[in-house]
Amino acid sequence: MNAADKKALYRELHQRLSALTDGESDEIALMATLVCEVHHALPYSHWTGFYRVTEPGMLKVGPYQGGHGCLQISFDRGVCGxxxxxxxxxxxxxVEALPYHIACSSSTRSEIVLPVLDKRxxxxxxxxxxxxxxxxFCAEDERGLTALIALISHCFD
Structure with missing residues (x-):
């Protein structure tokens, strides 16, 4: 998929996610809805999900679509960490070029991970x-996903 097609796809996703999440404040509902919409819209993603910070330095799997993910990942391990x-x-x-990559799925070849920050x-x-x-994944995915995260970021404040 070329950059122009991705840009159009993310524009549609943004409109759809905005309508679906309008007025919602529950973080699990918002994360699950974002993941579902993104996963089913991007034919090149086989796993789409959140890892939540549940204690200092630790990520635990949150809402996701695809095969089983790693249950927890410390900040000092992997691309997510x-x-x-x-x-x-x-x-x-x-990902095979990275010595620190965690292979939650042996079929994974590329990955994009975006941090979700609160207002602090x-x-x-x-x-x-x-x-x-x-x-x-490319810069267009980064831009599009960043804009989608911004739609639900209020739930983390």
Whole structure:
């Protein structure tokens, strides 16, 4: 899928998610709805989900779509841990090239992980998408997913 197609897809997702979540404040309901919409819209993502910060330095699986995910990931492990620890998006074209990658699924080839911050700048969760294809995610995915997270970020404050 090219960047222009992705941009249009994320625009549609933004409109749909905005309508579906209008007036909702429950964080689990909002995360589950975002994950469902994104997962079913992106043909190149085989796993889409949140890992929530449940205690200092620890992520636990939250709402997701796809096969089983890792149940917990510490901030010092994997791509999700790095996104949480550094409070920065991780865009990985080839997870096999990373010695710190955690293989929750042996078919994963590329990944994007976005930190979800509250208004104090604290990490509350990460949004993780995995693909069976190398280089599946790009800057357009980062922009689109960031905008979708912004629609539900009020639930983390």
């Amino acid at each position: 790095r996104a949480a620890r550094e409070r920065a998006v991780q865009l990985v074209d080839d 700048g604290q990490v509350r969760a990460v949004l993780d998408l995995d693909s069976d294809d190398y280089g599946a």
